[in-house]
Amino acid sequence: MELVSLELAVNRLRDAQEALDAARADVELEAVAALRKGGAVDAICDLSGLNPHDLVRLEKVTGPVPAN
Numbered sequence: 001m002e003l004v005s006l007e008l009a010v011n012r013l014r015d016a017q018e019a020l021d022a023a024r025a026d027v028e029l030e031a032v033a034a035l036r037k038g039g040a041v042d043a044i045c046d047l048s049g050l051n052p053h054d055l056v057r058l059e060k061v062t063g064p065v066p067a068n
Contacts, residue, residue: 032058033065 031048035041036059041052050058 028058029065031055032062035059036065
């Protein structure tokens with residue numbers, strides 16, 4: 001039994017999951033940067049999909065955010 005098609009599908013899924021993880025990390029970093037620049041918590045949470053508790057927690061554990 002040849003599993004080439006399945007292997008390709010699994011590889012595409014892994015690539016998509018890695019891209020999603022990277023995008024999520026980008027959103028979290030940008031949300032922290034926006035908060036530190038004085039952005040409103042409610043606006044940042046609405047846009048990013050984070051809840052206020054998670055945003056504040058991320059801000060506390062995130063080191064310096066590189067400038068864009």
